[in-house]
Amino acid sequence: MTQPPVIVTGLGCVCAAGGALAATMASLHAGRRAPSAAPFKTDLDRRYPVFAVHDPLASPEGLAISREEFESAPRSAQLALIAAIEAIEQAGIPSEKLRGARIGVCLGATVGCTLNDEPFYAAFKRGERPDPAPIARYLNGHPARFVARALGLRGPAALVANACSSGADAIGVGRDWIESGLCEIALAGGSDELSRIPYLGFASLLNMSDEPCRPFDRARRGLNLGEGAGVMVIESRAAAEMRGGAALASVAGYASCCDAHHPTAPHPEGRGLRRAIESALAEAGIEPREIGFVSAHGTATTENDRVEGRVLAEMFGPRIPLIATKAYTGHTLGAAGAIQAVIAVRSLLDRRIAATAGFEEADPACGAHPLTRAIDCAARAALSTSLAFGGNNAALIFRRNPQ
Amino acid sequence: MNRAGAVILAIGQTSACGVGAQALLKPVAATDEHEIATAAGDVLVRTHPAGVAGIESLIPARKLRRVDRFSQIALLAAASALRDAGLSDGARIGLVFAAGHGPLGATFAFQDGLIAGGDREASPFAFTASVHNMLASQVSIALGISGPCLTLSALELSPAMAFQSASHWLARRDVDFVLVGCGDELCPLSLYAAATLGSECGLEPGEGFVAFVLGRDDETQKPIARIESIDIFDDSASAARVLSRADRIVHADGGRAWGSMTSEQAFDAAASALRLRDESGAKRISCVRTAIGSTAIVTLTR
Numbered sequence: 135m136t137q138p139p140v141i142v143t144g145l146g147c148v149c150a151a152g153g154a155l156a157a158t159m160a161s162l163h164a165g166r167r168a169p170s171a172a173p174f175k176t177d178l179d180r181r182y183p184v185f186a187v188h189d190p191l192a193s194p195e196g197l198a199i200s201r202e203e204f205e206s207a208p209r210s211a212q213l214a215l216i217a218a219i220e221a222i223e224q225a226g227i228p229s230e231k232l233r234g235a236r237i238g239v240c241l242g243a244t245v246g247c248t249l250n251d252e253p254f255y256a257a258f259k260r261g262e263r264p265d266p267a268p269i270a271r272y273l274n275g276h277p278a279r280f281v282a283r284a285l286g287l288r289g290p291a292a293l294v295a296n297a298c299s300s301g302a303d304a305i306g307v308g309r310d311w312i313e314s315g316l317c318e319i320a321l322a323g324g325s326d327e328l329s330r331i332p333y334l335g336f337a338s339l340l341n342m343s344d345e346p347c348r349p350f351d352r353a354r355r356g357l358n359l360g361e362g363a364g365v366m367v368i369e370s371r372a373a374a375e376m377r378g379g380a381a382l383a384s385v386a387g388y389a390s391c392c393d394a395h396h397p398t399a400p401h402p403e404g405r406g407l408r409r410a411i412e413s414a415l416a417e418a419g420i421e422p423r424e425i426g427f428v429s430a431h432g433t434a435t436t437e438n439d440r441v442e443g444r445v446l447a448e449m450f451g452p453r454i455p456l457i458a459t460k461a462y463t464g465h466t467l468g469a470a471g472a473i474q475a476v477i478a479v480r481s482l483l484d485r486r487i488a489a490t491a492g493f494e495e496a497d498p499a500c501g502a503h504p505l506t507r508a509i510d511c512a513a514r515a516a517l518s519t520s521l522a523f524g525g526n527n528a529a530l531i532f533r534r535n536p537q
Numbered sequence: 538m539n540r541a542g543a544v545i546l547a548i549g550q551t552s553a554c555g556v557g558a559q560a561l562l563k564p565v566a567a568t569d570e571h572e573i574a575t576a577a578g579d580v581l582v583r584t585h586p587a588g589v590a591g592i593e594s595l596i597p598a599r600k601l602r603r604v605d606r607f608s609q610i611a612l613l614a615a616a617s618a619l620r621d622a623g624l625s626d627g628a629r630i631g632l633v634f635a636a637g638h639g640p641l642g643a644t645f646a647f648q649d650g651l652i653a654g655g656d657r658e659a660s661p662f663a664f665t666a667s668v669h670n671m672l673a674s675q676v677s678i679a680l681g682i683s684g685p686c687l688t689l690s691a692l693e694l695s696p697a698m699a700f701q702s703a704s705h706w707l708a709r710r711d712v713d714f715v716l717v718g719c720g721d722e723l724c725p726l727s728l729y730a731a732a733t734l735g736s737e738c739g740l741e742p743g744e745g746f747v748a749f750v751l752g753r754d755d756e757t758q759k760p761i762a763r764i765e766s767i768d769i770f771d772d773s774a775s776a777a778r779v780l781s782r783a784d785r786i787v788h789a790d791g792g793r794a795w796g797s798m799t800s801e802q803a804f805d806a807a808a809s810a811l812r813l814r815d816e817s818g819a820k821r822i823s824c825v826r827t828a829i830g831s832t833a834i835v836t837l838t839r
Contacts (some may be wrong), residue, residue, distance in 0.1 A: 184582045236771070247636070247669055247690045248644055249726075255648050258726060266733040269726075276692060279829065288771040290831075292691035292698050295636050295669035303687060310705045315539060316769065334656055335647065361620040361839050373656045380791030390709075392686035394627060406683060409628075413711075454663055523665070524674030 135350045139384035140309045140368050140530070144225030146323075147476045149362030149469075150185035151462040156219055158462075159480055161355020162488035163508060167462045169346045171524035174330050182342040184328055185360030185464030187213065194219050194228050198286035208275035209361070210246030213469075214325035215281050217363035221321065222285075225367035226379055232284035238317035239363075240308040241280045242300025242324030243293045243468035244270025250331045256350060277325050289317045295468075297430070299390070299520035300324050301364060302471025302528035306388040308368055309442050317375035323365035332467065333359055339398070341435045347465075348441045348492040349432035349458030350503045352445035357433040364473035386420030386515065386533040395527030399437055402467035404445035406527040407519065411449060414529040418515070422450050423491050425531070426513020427487050431521045432504070433465055434492075438521055440499050446519070447501025455511065456504045457481070461491045471520040478518045482534045487511050538779055538836075541704040541767050543751045544760035545837075546714070548807050551610050552745025552795040553585035557617065561808040562815075566794035568741075573732035580732035583835030584723055585743035587794030589613055595620065600679045605666050607640050607746075608675040608724040614748040615676045615718055622750040624714055627681035631712040633703045634673040634688045635719040637799035642724050643667040676718070684712045693789070693826050694802035695719060695770065697833035700751075701767045707753045719803035720746030735797075741748030743796020747807050762810035765821065768834045776825075776832040783823035783836065785809075802826040806835050812837045 145155055150168055152158035161167065169183035189219040191212045193204040204212065218239075222232070249255075249272045274280070278291040290311060294304040301324025305345060308322030336342045336359065343356035391413070393406035400407070415422060427451065431442055446454055459474050460466075466473055481487050490504030497503070514535060520528040547556040552646045553566035571582045589609045592601070595616040601609060611634075624630060642665035650660045665671060668686040677686055685706060691698045697717045703715035723744040731740045753757050780786055787805045791797030795804045802824050809822040823836045 169827050179657070243690075244669065248667075252648060252651070255645065255726070256652055258729060259576070259649070259652055263574055265576070266730060268731050269734060269803045276690075278691070290691075290694075290698065292689050292694075295639065295688045295690050296686070297668050297670050305689070307689075307702060310702060313704045314701065315647045315699065315706070331647070332664075333663070334651065334659040335667070338659040338661040338664055340661075390685035390687065392632065392674075392683050394681055394683040396678070397671060397674050407578070409683075443598060522670070523668050524686070525677065526670065526674075 138371055139386050140312050141290065141371055141374055141381040142368055142383045142385065143374055143379045143381060144221035144367030144478055145476045145479055146220030146362050146365045147473055148187060148217050149215055149473055150187060150360055151461040153189045155480060162462055165489060165491050167491050172333060173328060176334065178337055180344050182337065182344055183346055183358050185358055186328055187361055189247050191216060198233060199284045207280055208246060210243060210325045211275050211277040211280035213363040214241055214277045215284050216283050216322065217365040218321045223364045231334035235287055236289045236317050237287045238289040238308060238311050239282045239291040240304045240319035240320055240322045241278045241293055242304040242472055243277050243295060243326060244297060245326050245329045245332060246468060247293050247295050250329055264330050281321065281329045296526045297523040298467060299471050299522035299526045299528040300468040302475060302520040302530050303390055305472060305475055305530060306390060307367060307447055309385050309388055312370050319369040322366050322368050324469040325363035326361055326466050326468040328359060328361040343434060346492055347434035348459065348537030349434045349459060349461050349490055350497060350500050351493045352495045352497040354434040354439060356435050358464040360466045362466045362473055363464055363469050364476040366476060373460045382483060383532045383534050387414035387531035389413030390526065390528045395525050398442045398523050400521050404441045406525060407521060410527045410529040414531045418531045420515055425450055425517045426511045427455035427516050429474045429516060429518040430456050430458050431519050432460055442519060442521060443502045450520045451499055452527045454502055455487050455509060456502055457487055458504050471528060475518045478516045479532050482532060485511055538766045539581045539768050541764040542754050542765045543636045543704040544754045545583045545749050545759050545762050546752050546758060546760055547618045547621035547750040548761060548810065549614040550745060550747040550807060551613045552587045553754060554794050556591055556613060558811060559832050560805060562811060571728055572624060573728050575732050582728050582731045582838060585741060586723055587745040592770060596679055603662060604675055605643050607642055608672055611672050611718055611720055612676055612679055614746040615716055616680060618748040618750050619680055627683050629684060629713040631684040631715040632673055632677055632680045632682050633699045633717050633791045635699040635800055636669050636688050636690040637695055639669040640667055640672055641722045645724055645726060653819050657820055680813045682716065693799050693828035694831060694833045695799055697767055697769055697835055700764060700835055703751050704767060707751065714752045716748060717751055718746060718748045719800035721798035721800050741791060741796050743798045745795055747803050752795050762837045762839060763815045765836045765838045771830060779834050780823050783821050784819035785820060785822045787824045789826040802835065806837060811839050
């Protein structure tokens with residue numbers, strides 16, 4: 135079944151590198167990153183830096199919900215809404231057109247779809263019969279439903295819970311919704327917040343670094359967690375033309391494949407990632423040589439970077455320009471694939487790819503490695519790759535100036 | 538109406554009704570009763586728990602090591618559906634799971650470990666098991682499914698969303714078959730939620746997992762039933778138009794033997810598909826779930 139590609143008309147991003155996409159890109163091009171101590175206490179012997187959004191999250195104007203409802207919402211939901219509003223503004227959809235509009239909301243999440251209220255649960259375990267308000271907050275704080283409610287949207291609203299590839303897969307699912315006619319416009323991306331639970335979980339897995347992460351570097355020691363949101367406005371070309379929207383790029387290809395190998399480790403030969411990239415290329419109808427650069431998953435863990443780097447080197451050549459945005463954002467879990475994709479599209483439009491901070495010496499085992507200085511890039515297509523717990527692999531291809 | 542163009546080739550399930558698709562047509566199911574202490578006093582909560590009897594006949598014991606109970610429930614349903622469909626090429630099979638609230642047992646097992654032993658005793662196994670898509674991962678590993686793999690959470694509307702994604706993958710020919718799974722797990726906190734937030738509507742939480750093997754609707758298949766359409770409406774008029782064509786309408790209202798779950802609509806769809814195949818009478822059944830102003834309708838035909 136051949137369909138016209140879904141187009142991207144707006145981009146939004148909030149992360150440690152910046153409170154909006156322009157600030158984020160400025161940080162990347164300045165090689166500036168801002169790791170910090172975790173915003174919560176633990177009893178661990180080691181301290182692992184994180185990439186936090188430091189700016190206060192102010193309630194946007196003109197919402198269909200009260201300021202109090204915004205302020206009491208889970209942080210994941212707030213971050214998602216802020217990025218969504220930035221994307222909507224760039225897409226040129228006026229706020230008065232949002233209320234009652236059939237616009238889908240598809241977001242990747244991990245913390246945002248779990249009840250992680252430790253004090254409440256501890257009180258419950260002690261038999262104290264606590265106020266169930268945290269349960270209600272969790273149910274009402276479903277990030278996709280929250281964004282839809284806050285903007286007064288009608289249309290499908292769902293979270294993709296595919297661990298670290300959630301944000302990329304959410305863009306793919308949003309694309310599917312538009313192709314199938316479930317909606318003509320969708321806010322697609324991902325959002326996640328820093329939380330003690332995944333921090334302690336990743337610490338227990340011994341794959342966090344106690345220094346700022348160094349993706350693909352020979353001396354890399356693991357990941358840093360981060361928080362943030364990346365959202366795109368994607369729509370059918372017909373919907374965009376009808377309202378006078380301008381296409382920034384097209385979602386030329388998307389594919390997902392499962393390794394079916396191990397709960398946490400990637401397939402050693404990158405079997406699922408390779409198939410996902412091949413399928414996305416085939417759908418986009420382009421050759422590997424037409425890919426101008428790759429926005430890589432690049433967590434800075436030993437195995438991810440080795441497997442991903444090798445697959446990219448074998449498929450695109452060892453000199454394929456590569457950016458690993460987690461050097462600036464940390465690993466934002468459910469948001470990661472979306473933030474990478476937003477940055478990839480912006481880089482395509484700007485025709486310039488930033489260097490990756492923290493990368494100094496190539497690891498021969500990785501095959502490919504990130505840029506050490508920014509370059510101009512005239513290519514029209516970019517690939518964004520995500521690998522996840524559970525063996526999920528996602529590949530997104532964006533094309534500038536859609537035909 | 539959003540046409541689906543997919544067929545149901547096999548169904549596997551485990552719930553309070555027992556194990557196996559036909560068990561859904563039983564009028565009586567296992568229940569437990571719990572006295573839950575709340576600030577307002579003790580509340581009686583009736584639940585509909587599932588079991589994993591017979592899983593070893595489908596999955597080798599070595600593949601079940603360190604697989605938590607909810608994953609075993611899902612594996613039992615998924616493995617029996619794949620067996621009945623006679624599928625073997627995992628590369629052409631996709632997997633869509635509707636997560637509901639995710640693996641609750643594993644989520645709180647991790648926190649139990651922190652409470653008991655402190656931050657330094659955080660369990661990597663418990664953390665891994667608590668990740669929402671680990672259920673799908675365990676199934677993909679055990680059954681060798683290497684196509685696209687998606688875990689969705691839209692709470693009560695999750696089954697309809699899962700069917701919709703699966704149907705679209707089939708239409709695009711990304712895969713030839715899709716294993717769609719929907720389920721929920723009971724845990725002490727879900728009973729507390731039922732006793733506090735759900736007590737006024739008599740919520741009886743259920744537990745279980747139902748798996749469907751879907752294929753494209755073409756001449757070569759001998760399906761249990763056809764999925765005619767999958768619709769998600771925000772207005773009652775559009776929903777009424779679709780429902781007016783149904784011979785029978787099944788509302789997910791928590792009143793059936795499998796109890797109240799976010800995945801209830803999927804269990805309704807499974808039972809309805811079997812009735813379309815095995816019983817005379819209705820030729821078109823619409824399974825309905827309403828939540829937060831939206832109505833999800835999955836319509837099945839013979």
